[in-house]
Amino acid sequence: MSAAPPPIPADLLKPPAGWTGPQPATEGAWVDAAWAEKRGRLQCVGQLLTIDEIINPAQAPQ
Template sequence: MRLYPIILAAPLVACGPEPSVGIYVPPDLLLAPAGWTGPSPRDEGQLIDAAAAEKRGREQCAGQLIAIAEIVQK
């Protein structure tokens, strides 16, 4: 008679929400890319270098966001 409550409780344990699946995002995708890290540009050449560095940083950041979105959507 003592096993009776245990037997009734066992099926209730199986009823419940699905366990959540952990999503692994590589740590390198979570690091913000560096843009221009030098001093403020003083002439046209430095300004072009700074703009190119910022563009590379923004493109890398956009690529990381796309990669994270693909990981999350799977």
């Protein structure tokens, strides 16, 4: 019988929002949308790395 997987906090399973505003119409709005998307992608990568650490903890040095 295998052990149950470790619990993953719910906040790590919530997808980042990214850009949620209207379709950008100006250069400034496009910049805001691009930064929002980048922040969302970076947050997502961080969440995935944290989930990986929970599921696959590093082996203790011997």
